[in-house]
Amino acid sequence: MTWTELPLVDGISNFCLVGGMVFWFWGTTQLLTRRSVLFKLHGLSVSDTLGSLAIVFGLLLKIPNEWPLLILAMICLAVWNTMLGYVLAYCSTSGDQP
């Protein structure tokens, strides 16, 4: 029995996958509200980044033989999603300054 089939590791993996989904739905449902762009952007960038990281980590535990690709995806997620959130916030508000 390899370590990925241990019930504990399988449990953690499923917890990460479900947790990532919950994050996704939490952030995405805020899109439907009538709040400001920055409020939604905060919810979205947190939920997309953390939720996706949790999903990819859950996948990493479940099927570890593709670990280089999944770690690359996690690094890309952490860097690009955060940067995109910042750029969108900067560009969407810079027009409002007097």
Added chain:
Amino acid sequence: MTNAILITAILALLIPIYKACTEEDIWQKMLALSSVSSKVSIAILLVSVQRDDWSIGVVAVIVLSVGNAGLMLLANVLKRMGEA
């Protein structure tokens, strides 16, 4: 389990797609499209890990990086157009 996660991911994807189609304000539309881009790349990654096919996984990582980079450039173009 990963099948259920994939179906849920596709359901989660429908909300920003609906929002992107119905929203008038350009920045709200950009928000929805950035959410679509990262969710689609994770869904592609899910499929690639399930099929154990690296080439699909590499496409997912490229979509993640280049997709977000493209949205950043578009945001800056929109900012400049707003100022002009």
